[in-house]
Amino acid sequence: MAATRPRVLILGGGFAGVGAAQKLEHADADVVLVDRHDYHTFQPLLYQLASGLLETTAVGHSLRDLVERQENTTVHQATVTAVDLHAREVSFDSMAPMSYDYLVFGLGAQVNFFGTEGAAEHAFPMYTLPHAIRLRDHLLERWEAADKDRSIVEDGALNIVVVGGGPTGVETAGAVAELYRGVFAKDYPGLPQEHARVILVEAGPELFSMFKPKLREYTSKALADRTVEVMTGELVSSVSPTRVKLKSGKELEAHTLVWGAGLQGNPLVQTLGLELERGNRIGVGPDLAVPERPEVYVLGDAAAIVDEKTKQVLPQLGSVALQSGEHAGETIARRIAGKEAKPFKYKDKGTMATIGRGAAVVQMLAGRTMTGKKAQVAWGAVHLALLPTNEDRAKAVVDWAGSTFTHQRVGRITVGTE
Numbered sequence: 001m002a003a004t005r006p007r008v009l010i011l012g013g014g015f016a017g018v019g020a021a022q023k024l025e026h027a028d029a030d031v032v033l034v035d036r037h038d039y040h041t042f043q044p045l046l047y048q049l050a051s052g053l054l055e056t057t058a059v060g061h062s063l064r065d066l067v068e069r070q071e072n073t074t075v076h077q078a079t080v081t082a083v084d085l086h087a088r089e090v091s092f093d094s095m096a097p098m099s100y101d102y103l104v105f106g107l108g109a110q111v112n113f114f115g116t117e118g119a120a121e122h123a124f125p126m127y128t129l130p131h132a133i134r135l136r137d138h139l140l141e142r143w144e145a146a147d148k149d150r151s152i153v154e155d156g157a158l159n160i161v162v163v164g165g166g167p168t169g170v171e172t173a174g175a176v177a178e179l180y181r182g183v184f185a186k187d188y189p190g191l192p193q194e195h196a197r198v199i200l201v202e203a204g205p206e207l208f209s210m211f212k213p214k215l216r217e218y219t220s221k222a223l224a225d226r227t228v229e230v231m232t233g234e235l236v237s238s239v240s241p242t243r244v245k246l247k248s249g250k251e252l253e254a255h256t257l258v259w260g261a262g263l264q265g266n267p268l269v270q271t272l273g274l275e276l277e278r279g280n281r282i283g284v285g286p287d288l289a290v291p292e293r294p295e296v297y298v299l300g301d302a303a304a305i306v307d308e309k310t311k312q313v314l315p316q317l318g319s320v321a322l323q324s325g326e327h328a329g330e331t332i333a334r335r336i337a338g339k340e341a342k343p344f345k346y347k348d349k350g351t352m353a354t355i356g357r358g359a360a361v362v363q364m365l366a367g368r369t370m371t372g373k374k375a376q377v378a379w380g381a382v383h384l385a386l387l388p389t390n391e392d393r394a395k396a397v398v399d400w401a402g403s404t405f406t407h408q409r410v411g412r413i414t415v416g417t418e
């Protein structure tokens with residue numbers, strides 16, 4: 001009878017989980033990839049889906065499709081409900097518990113409303129595919145409703161408040177402003193653009209605190225050029241369907257509040273019995289395994305990975321997640337083949353964000369910076385490389401090129417269900 005092969009159980013089909021699975025293609029192992037969705041979500045482009053720049057299939061990709069050539073890999077759609085590191089077993093909502101020889105934990109992070117009143121019920125977070133589609137459909141619905149009944153415009157039906165002066169908030173505010181001024185201005189010529197305000201609220205004194213001052217100045221100007229109103233030093237205290245209250249006492253009339261203000265670790269990390277680092281992330285060793293559990297690899301947003309060069313914890317970025325996933329996949333394959341594990345070395349792709357067409361900022365760990373069209377090209381190259389297949393890259397390039405030259409948005413229809 002053939003000896004059974006080791007089982008590598010990968011939790012999460014994000015950048016980290018998919019990167020690990022793909023590097024295990026030739027390993028003498030049974031690889032099982034489990035995610036609550038049957039698709040991989042490309043989070044950096046969610047705001048482009050919400051603002052109609054890209055279609056759903058450019059941002060979500062079938063997980064089965066991504067590993068279909070791998071004979072040793074199976075995919076299951078199920079939600080992880082518990083992980084028992086001691087018993088080496090994982091439980092799910094809709095299938096029998098599964099044991100493992102190696103565990104890859106890539107369940108990412110989730111939105112954090114910091115207990116803000118009404119936010120969980122009424123805010124529009126930007127973390128999943130359903131979030132982005134819900135926001136896009138809501139914006140289209142508000143403009144359609146206002147076109148039929150102008151009285152709701154005065155009540156703030158077209159105003160949008162975006163919370164968070166980091167990349168998610170800035171990118172969303174810039175993209176929505178371009179959607180409003182470029183596309184909706186033509187689609188709804190009777191509706192007053194001055195009553196369609198895009199307001200970006202940040203609690204700290206400045207936007208993009210992680211970037212150098214000259215990149216922050218560039219960003220403020222690029223947002224102003226796109227008519228985004230920026231309010232810094234303001235905290236949102238409560239949200240209702242039509243009003244946003246700030247701690248300073250101000251009240252904003254807005255039927256839409258986008259939440260791009262914070263992340264927290266996946267709640268399962270708190271149940272593992274491991275010591276947690278800042279942001280509820282799990283500390284890992286140089287090979288990305290948990291020091292006291294060498295068969296458990298924690299990756300991407302769920303992990304606190306210390307960069308071997310800077311000795312700083314790496315940021316929660318797609319490139320960190322993908323590279324850590326690929327490294328863990330290679331390491332597990334090496335260990336199964338009886339070879340030594342190697343330490344993880346992060347290749348810095350830079351921290352970057354787009355503000356709109358032709359406007360972006362890039363900052364490398366070594367300190368080099370770029371702005372404008374050059375930065376946008378660099379942003380495009382890094383994000384195209386992160387997309388999981390050539391087909392996805394081609395789709396994104398066609399949609400981006402189309403919107404650049406025609407200023408049109410491919411995804412501005414509401415389908416819903418009847």
Ligand SMILES: Cc1cc2nc3c(=O)[nH]c(=O)nc-3n(C[C@H](O)[C@H](O)[C@H](O)COP(=O)(O)OP(=O)(O)OC[C@H]3O[C@@H](n4cnc5c(N)ncnc54)[C@H](O)[C@@H]3O)c2cc1C
Binds near residue numbers: 126
């Ligand atoms: C709006 C937004 C914009 C961003 N922009 C950029 C950017 O421009 N550039 C960049 O580099 N990074 C960006 N990031 C960060 C980047 O997307 C993340 O760092 C990266 O996705 C982390 O990858 P991951 O694999 O660790 O986790 P994720 O990509 O979050 O994947 C986790 C997976 O686990 C699954 N999952 C979670 N809980 C369960 C459960 N209980 N059971 C089963 N499955 C579960 C989820 O469905 C998901 O597929 C952005 C993030 C957001 C939210």
